[in-house]
Amino acid sequence: MTSTPPAWTTTPITADIVRGALDLEHTGGGILPHRLPARIRARHADGQLAMAESQPSGIRLVFRTRATAVELDTLPTKRVYTGVPPRPDGVYDLLVDGRPAGRATASGGNTLTIDMATGTAEHAAGPASTLRFTGLSADDKTVEIWLPHNETTELLALRTDAPVAPAPADGRRTWLHHGSSISHGSDAASPTTTWPALAAARGGVELVNLGFGGSALLDPFIARTMRDTPADLISVKIGINLVNADLMRLRAFTPAVHGFLDTIRDGHPATPLLVVSPILCPLHEDTPGPTAYDFSRLGEGRLLFTATGDPAERDAGKLTLNVIRDELRRVVAQRAADDPNLYHLDGRDLYGEEDHRELPLPDRLHPDAAAHRRIGERFAAHAFAAGGPFADGEG
Template identity: 80%
Template sequence: MPSTPHRWITTPLTAGLVRGALDLEPTAQGILPHRLPAWARDQNTDGQLAMAESQPSGVRLVFRTRATAVELDTLPTKRIYVGAPPRPQGHYDLIVDGRPAGRAIATGGNTVTIDLGTGALEHGTGPVATLRFAGLSDEDKTVEIWLPHNETTELVALRTDAPVRPADASGRRTWLHHGSSISHGSDAASPTTTWPALAAARGGVELVNLGLAGSALLDPFVARTIRDTPADLISVKIGINLVNADLMRLRAFAPAVHGFLDTIREGHPTAPLLVVSPILCPIHEDTPGPTAFDFSRLGDGRLLFTAAGDPADGAEGRLTLNVIRDELERVVARRAANDPNLHHLDGRDLYGEADHRELPLPDRLHPDAATHRRMGERFAAHAFASEGGPFAEAEG
């Protein structure tokens, strides 16, 4: 609880202070940011997606204030995997006038314990946590608190020692990105250092991150969500989760991609739209899914992934990353003849063979913090390049 209650001003947590969320669900404690709207969540039947979309990757509180101290009460939900190494704690990043100014961890909160062997879930309850950022200047400034990208987080209360008002975002373009756990931020160091957050900062754009761990599966309700969400720039990173889940065969893949892009274009007919294929992942380059857990290194504190498919099954239409890359390139080339604002990026330009030799994927599937930074820098250099970049600002 705050140490000097008489000094504090409590500001209601409303949509005007929250960016990057598509819905704010009222709860017994406060509000729960969601990255999919309620109607889309109602069409979902997958627990993995439900968990992913409730984790607020890219969601942040943004406001103007002269406050020298800020307190935020939150109720996180922390995941515990039975038999696996502990998950890293979720971080809250403080940004003041665009510059890093602090970082905090919420202790306590709820838990969900997951048995990797059986899939069984056990829920536990815990106390609300209070984060405190102090020692800020008393000048009028823009304050951002980025919520943990990997922890479902209810917002309970915001207190400051000076009044708060919404910050003006006019004049900045909005970039909406959809992808897998890599886009969600798996194994990034903090919410502002996921590769999409880093790229957005370099590009000077407002981020809406629809990176959904394990769940970039061409779901029609996700396409409709993108269609209906205001955005100036859109990118979709497609492929790895389809292999992970062994979800569809080659016959269904290209038509599904066409349908996904058709739906996006219904709401954004001329917005720059960048289709990104998978980054390098050696276990699945030529071996289909499904992806399975490899427990052989648990004694060393490492949970690895392995490809459970058979390379010979590619002849039967099972998807590999190389097959997906080829198909995506063909789909985009075919559509681009009538859609000059549609673009393609080979994911290996973000992380390829040379990168893997230098920075191998620690669990064989997800990049580490250094690789997130490299990918963010490369995406920004490609997409926001002043000359020829698909997201370059138009002159005039």
């Protein structure tokens, strides 16, 4: 006996059902969510940042429906690194009324092949994919589809077997966060299990994640973006990328931090603002950058990182993680005298020496899925608990 196919309703993918994005680019075939506004992308066309901001970490479709089946057509762009085992397909997480209800991946898609030795990249077009979530209850419910945190994803069509309506925010506060690849979600298992997503779920807040792999560099345009983005809570995680890139010395770092925070405060003068220093990373605790690829274990399918700086150069102002932590602590203490809603958190309280012994960084730089969960739980316990900087009613 052949079952009757559902009568599908196609819903336009518009800003009222997309959360966590700062811009929706209309392409020839659909919508490409971005985590930076178009004016910023046009003016600051760095390749690494362009790739990172187009990966929809924290971006999700959210809607109310009685549908028992949901289909989403997507066109992913998958990264392939020459000489490195293929990366797994990006994961889409389904939540129903805030609880995990399914998981899918999209095959096919475009391919971006990157040669790390030469710094070149080649793009090849590929086919779209259809994700299907079925067997949902017919009750009225809130459905969330979290897009892959590490895979650029063009949204082509949303179909359901019952009408869709935008979901109300229910008075939840918005948390705006900026950080590096760790905040972006590097090596997390899925988009809802990056540490910011886990912390946001525990804190009961709406996440806008401006964690950009390799690109937390105190750029003024990021500060201006945060200044102009509505938020009830703000955090910035500063440090590791500045060491990775060997971008500046201590003399430049201190005024850059002040300037970054000043710009945020121009738009959010009294919003709780938490400055987070780097988690433990033995590679760069006392050794400056730049960071380089270590190909010595590539035959085993492992790409590692190594520090190439000289610890003796700290006296000349080169940055290490310990130098950055000390200076961030001093800067926040100095500013807090006039800014009662400014707070500091030592990143080693999220992931420190004991954690590294138990859950070492697999590539020497990024935490694994278990460490992401631990960091998210600890951040939530610090920030959202009673008396914390993000406690409801504080600030």
